Amino acid sequence: MTATLSFPDLFEPMIAAKPRKSQQRSSKQPKGGRARAEPATPEPESVPAPAPARSSKPRVRATAESMAAQQRDISVSEFFAKNRHLLGFDNPRKALLTSVKEAVDNSLDACEEAGILPNLTVVIEDLQPDRPSTAKQSRYRVTVVDNGPGIVRRQVDNIFGRLLYGSKFHRLKMSRGQQGIGISAAGMYGLITTGKPMVIHTRPDAKKRAHHIELAMNTKTNRAEVTEDQETDDFPPQRLKTLSAGTRDEAFLNSGDYTTGTSVSIELEGRYQKGRGSVDEFLELVAIANPHAQIMFVPPTRVAAEDQEDLPLTDAAKDTPDEGKAPPAPDIVAKDKKIDATVSNIEKDGMIVFARGTDQLPPETQEIQPHPRGIELGLLIQMMKDFEAANKGGGTLYNFLQEKFCRVSSARASDFCKAIGVHSRTKVGDLEPAQIEALFKTMQETRLAPPPTDCLAPIGVRSMLSGLLKGVRAEFYAAETREPAIYRGRPFLVEAAIAYGGELPADDTARVIRYANRVPLIFQQSACSSFKACAETSWKNYNLTQPRGSIPIGPLIIMIHMASVWVPFTSESKEAIADYDEIRKEMKLALMVCGRKLGTYLRKRTAMKRQSDRRDVFERYIGEIAKAINSITGEPAKKLYDQLLKEARKRTAMADAQLDEEGRTMKKRMKDEADELRGDEGVVMVENRASQPAQESPAKKDAASPPTANGDVVKLSKPKRKSKKKPSKNDQELF
Amino acid sequence: MAKRTSTSSRKKSVKQRDKTTLGKITDLAQGVATSAYKGRDISIAIPTRTRSNTVWNSKRGILQMGDAKASRELFNLNQAKQFMQTVLHGGSIKELIEAQKTLSLRGMFYKGLHTIAGTNSEKTFTDQDESDTILEDLEVSLGSLREELHIFAKKAGTMVGNITIVDNGDEIDCRRMGSGGYAVPSIVEEDVIQFKKVDAKFVLHVEKGTVWSRFNEDRFWEKHNCILTEGAGQPPRGVRRLLKRLWEEANLPIYCLLDCDPWGHYIFSVMKQGSISLAFESERLAIPGAKFIGIRAKDYEECELSDDVQIALTETDIKRANEILEYPWFIENKPWKKEIEHMLRNGFKMEVESLITKDISYVTEEYVPTRLKKKDWLD
Structure with a gap:
């Protein structure tokens, strides 16, 4: 982040196309200049005599003058x-x-x-x-x-x-x-x-x-x-x-x-x-x-x-x-x-x-002014200078505050002026450094409305789901868009979505896919705030396995999107989001919402399985029991079997009807939860993918088995890759 | 001496016994059917065979089973299968009794084994252990002995000595059993084995076959006019029942020669007071008069054994020894308490074979005769 911020300073002259020969600035980087002078390929012949010879002939040291001759401007292009x-x-x-x-x-x-x-x-x-x-x-x-x-x-x-x-x-x-x-x-x-x-x-x-x-x-x-x-x-x-x-x-x-x-x-x-x-x-x-x-x-x-x-x-x-x-x-x-x-x-x-999944363009975003909270002193001074220049030395502090910041009402602007003891018509250029610093402090301490959020365009729950649906064949999808929040005075917004089950590999660690302003981030995963948020979220609460301090294991894809007017990347190549506490916290909250929905879904799935297990177990054994009793007492086996079956079904129904802590029966509760999920905007369940063999080892006869037509479609996919050791090789090369 | 019962009356009593057992099984099955029709809980009450349901009867000196019962229910996910297995074995036993045949425990496992109808490959029993447990459950819940259910265990245990018995009508002179000895069957009830001529004055029971061979080769039973038995470690029910009958019916004292380790001690305890898992059989199996003549913790010094015979106590040994010390029937027995504490102090255990370091026949010619003469034993 700091590197990114320093660019405006460093390269402002270039952008403005006003090449000043600023000795002061370029002298900061004498190394660049010298390094450039070196030949591209090593020339062993030209290397001076070995060590003893060198000691006999003392090297001529550089002087300020000779160094000055080498100090010059560096073009941004050369640098990069x-x-x-x-x-x-x-x-x-x-x-x-x-x-x-x-x-x-x-x-x-x-x-x-x-x-x-x-x-x-x-x-x-x-x-x-x-x-x-x-x-x-x-x-x-x-x-x-x-x-x-x-x-x-x-x-x-x-x-x-x-x-x-x-x-x-x-x-x-x-x-x-x-x-x-x-x-x-x-x-x-x-x-x-x-x-x-x-x-x-x-x-x-x-x-x-x-x-x-x-x-x-x-x-x-x-x-x-x-x-x-x-x-x-x-x-x-x-x-x-x-x-x-x-x-x-x-x-x-x-x-x-x-x-x-x-x-x-x-x-x-x-x-x-x-x-x-x-x-x-x-x-x-x-x-x-x-x-x-x-x-x-x-x-x-x-x-x-x-x-x-x-x-x-x-x-x-x-x-x-x-x-x-x-x-x-x-x-x-x-x-x-x-x-x-x-x-x-x-x-x-x-x-x-x-293919295109929706004809809805993301909402248009508004440009905003900086928010007083989170501005930095140096930037404030620079903004004042720019304002002064733009108004030819005539801008008032009151106008400056009103025009150059968001969420500063006229009353607030007057308050700020009063707080540092100057008149609201005081020229910006007349402020003492101490007054600017006082203004800066006041700005940080004053409670203001958070920045407007129409500058942010979330992907949106609907679009995230449709994006995942067309890209990933899972059985359960959930998405969440958080309300905007602020870091360093800049509004941002976090969205998360997850896809679970279906044809996703069950034994691998979850895949985290990261976005910043809708751009996928491919590299430096572990340095990214979103990855840390993922690892810090307790997925165990949602019935997933998670090694300590790591991301969960299971057929899961986690998608995290951060939208902001300025995404704090860790480097110019924009590969990872810097780890601000505010950002990580929002990410975790978004993940938790998705996780809870997944947990509900998984619990429901387990409960359904248990219920059918129970029915299964009883019905499996009563045939044997009827036969054995028949061999002992001569009781008609068929009659006894029917009676036992009737009892078994009655018992299962009774067990299902056991009340949960909220007074709902198990069945009702499961239905409620299912309805809740079904009625949830942020959830999509693909039922005929729920029992893919890759997911649950034995295909249960009671679970919704895929209709053959759809099954065929699934099988059109090409056989999986053969070699497993490739990814590691890639990693080595990439990082 | 053996009770004089005629063959016909024995047969009669057997018939009566089988009839009783059959009645019990039918009652159990009928109970299940009735509960089903009446919509009641379908269950079988099974007395629990755990330490907590074992009562120490200090007056009689035996362990007895308490009254605690567990209910095995059909409509319980964890018990449904066991319930089915219990009923299934009930049916098999009825079949056995009607056919007047007996089966081994392993035989019963195969008798009940088949794939459950309507499943892919689920078997009624996964292994013999599962089947064995169910049979023990049936024994206690029916209140019938294993032999009454027409089930026997494999033979384990040997006998030789001055005694003639009748086994299933065949007269067996235990003085003429060669080097192998008479294999004690699993069922030794009166209707199978009768004592014909008992000359021996006592019984010496040793822990395992190797020691027994030593005594037999030295004709110990001939010299000292006794019966020599062996139970391959923890003696099976057949051996214990036979010893009990010799003690009770022939009034022979029973002396035990076991290893000096927690397992040897516990074997003695089982023989004398009964075991936890078979507490319901204690009255038939426990020999309150049994005596422990060795190996004793003091023998290392008393017999001047070499260091080589010491086997260090393992952690499990120590744990087990302390467990044994906690059993009420050991707590009350001061000399035994001292004995175990002595062993723990020694920090090592000794096998009967350790006496061989003194001399090949030290145990038969010196050790046991001396102890018997000095009446140096533990009760």
Whole structure:
């Protein structure tokens, strides 16, 4: 977090495009300058004589003057070109994913802001298909096409050709991107590894021609160098339609779906591999949290040879329907929920389609001013300076407080002025440092209404459920959206959802899928606040096994989403949410709500099983008893059997009728609880998945057995992956 | 001496006995059916065979079973299966009695064993232990002895000595049993075994076969005019009943030669006072006059044994010894208390075989004769 915050200071000059030669600033980083002077490859010949010789010839020490000669400004691009791991480009596999991620984030943000239902097409082309099988990596071309509002020509250079340029950094508004680094960094990585420029097609106006621009970033100046700039009718780019059988399809990239929009292509060195941390997983998770988006993904034809895993979440969702085959039969979901469970991800002809689950765009979010509580002194001073400058030295404190903060009413503004003993018409520029500090203190101590929350757009219970339903074949789903809360003066909101049972692996630890502003977080799980919240929640209360201080074990997927105007990431690559107490607490509360619902469901399931067990046990033995009694006394066995059966049923019914602590009978209580769950907006139960053999070892005859038609659909899934040891290998490479 | 009962009258009494047993079984089954028709709880009362339901009758010097009964119910998830098993075995026993045949415990397990109708593979009994327990339950709940139910255990225990018996009509001279001895059957009631000629003046019972062989090879029973028995550790009911009859009917004193460890002590206690799990049979099995002649804790010094014979007491041994000390029939018995405490002080146990370190026949020629002569034993 601190690193992120320091950027505005460090790089403000760059963004403002006012290159000041500030000796003071760059001198802070003399190492960077010196390091750059070093040759890229070691030159053993040029190494001076060995140790004894060195001692005889004393080294000339640097002087302030000679050091000054080396001290100079560092371009942000140079900095990140060198530290690309900070942005998520540490290894070829991750680089490929990060590039896709940045482009997808931008596309979704743009579509939503323009109120367009997103259509996204992600294409990864393998440019070295005939490389030797031992090659660890290859050259790929990543292309992401969206149907967003497009980009006006004059901004293309800035958006794609400069780091830390963007619309999202300075405002307090919920969006996926927030730093203005992502897509230009991906282009820079491509340029560094392949020397190829980014290719951009964009059509901001449906009635006009599109622009075709190719540009490369000059890392020294942090500016774009345009190599190709022309107008074209080629949007969406027709070239992509010739890649494979699937892409030749009418429905693929049809121009009707993409009247406006942007297409970005980046060539880069990468490694395409399936499984955890793959592009496939990322897109799958994006689809879950963004059910309003339709995403088509054309993966490269060739996968890194030694790793062939299916979609990590749901192998079952993979489906290869034959020509003319009926669509999968719908599962029996609580029908009154109006959640369409028939939508699922389809893979065919070398293309994966994540279908749209809802036509509802997330609500539009409002931009907000900072909240007085949680502001920092330095920032307050800076804000005052900016305000002073904007008003040409004339802004009053009263106006400043009213305009630049949220939740400061006129009365409050006067109160603040009074509290530090100045008149409300005092100019901001006239305040003494001591007065500013007093103002800051007062701000922190005063009770104010929490920040407005219309700046946050939760995914929502309904959408989370429909996202999980189409992505995961489980039997029980629950979701919860918390009320907004505040950390450091910034509003945030936590949502959680869980999917349980069905075809999820029963013996593994639960899978935690994390989102920040609807963007899946793939790496650094254990550093993430959400993961800690998961481990701190006591899942044992909800009938799950949980090793001490760890996440639970069972057929469970836990989804956590944090929405905020500013998500505190632990690093620029935005991989984990920083562990603020307020955030972790909200996460835990959301998980507990979901957990309680799961607990109710599991208890109900166990109770039903016990009840049928009882009936079973008695009815199993009375046949034997009747026969034995018959052999002893000659009592007619059939008559006795019937009588015993009657008694047995009566007893079972009586046991069922035993009252619980609230005076309800067991049956009534179970029914109540079931009704409660059924009537719960945040719960979906898929009954015909409840007794999958993978879940309960012996298929009980009384439990709802899957109808054959649905059973067949389930079995269409490809056989599970064969090798089990792969994930660990991946982990090693990824972390 | 054996009671003189004619074959015909014995047969008559057997018939009567079987009739009684059959009546009990029928009552039990009829009770179940009646309860079912009347909609009452369907259950079988089974006296509990636990320490808590064992009463020490100090006057008679035996352990007896208390009055506590557990109700085994059909409509109880945990008892339903056992209930079924009990009724099932009841049926099998009726069949046995009517056919005038006997079965071993293992035989009964197979007799009752089959797959329950309407289930995939659930068996009526999972193993013999389950079946054995049910049979003991039936014994106590019917108040009938095992032999009355026509069930026997496998033979364990040997006898040799100056006695002639009749076993199932065959005369057996226990002086001419070679090196193997006479195998004591499980059922030794009067109708099976009669004492024909008892010359012996006492019975020496040793813990196991190896020691018994030593005595038999040395013709100990001939030299000292006695009967020599062995019970393979904890003696089975057949051996205990036979000894009891020798003590009661032939008025022979019973001397025991057992290991000096908690298990040896407890074997003696079982022979003398009866056991917890078979407390209902104590009157038939317990021999209040039995005497313990060794091995004693003091023997290590008294017989000047070498260090090599010491076997350190394990934690379980110590725990068991303390448990035994807590039993009321040991608390009252001061000399025994001292004996066990002595052993605990020693910190080691000794087997009868440890005397072999002195001399191969030390135990037969020296140890036992001396002790008997000096009347050095524990009651």
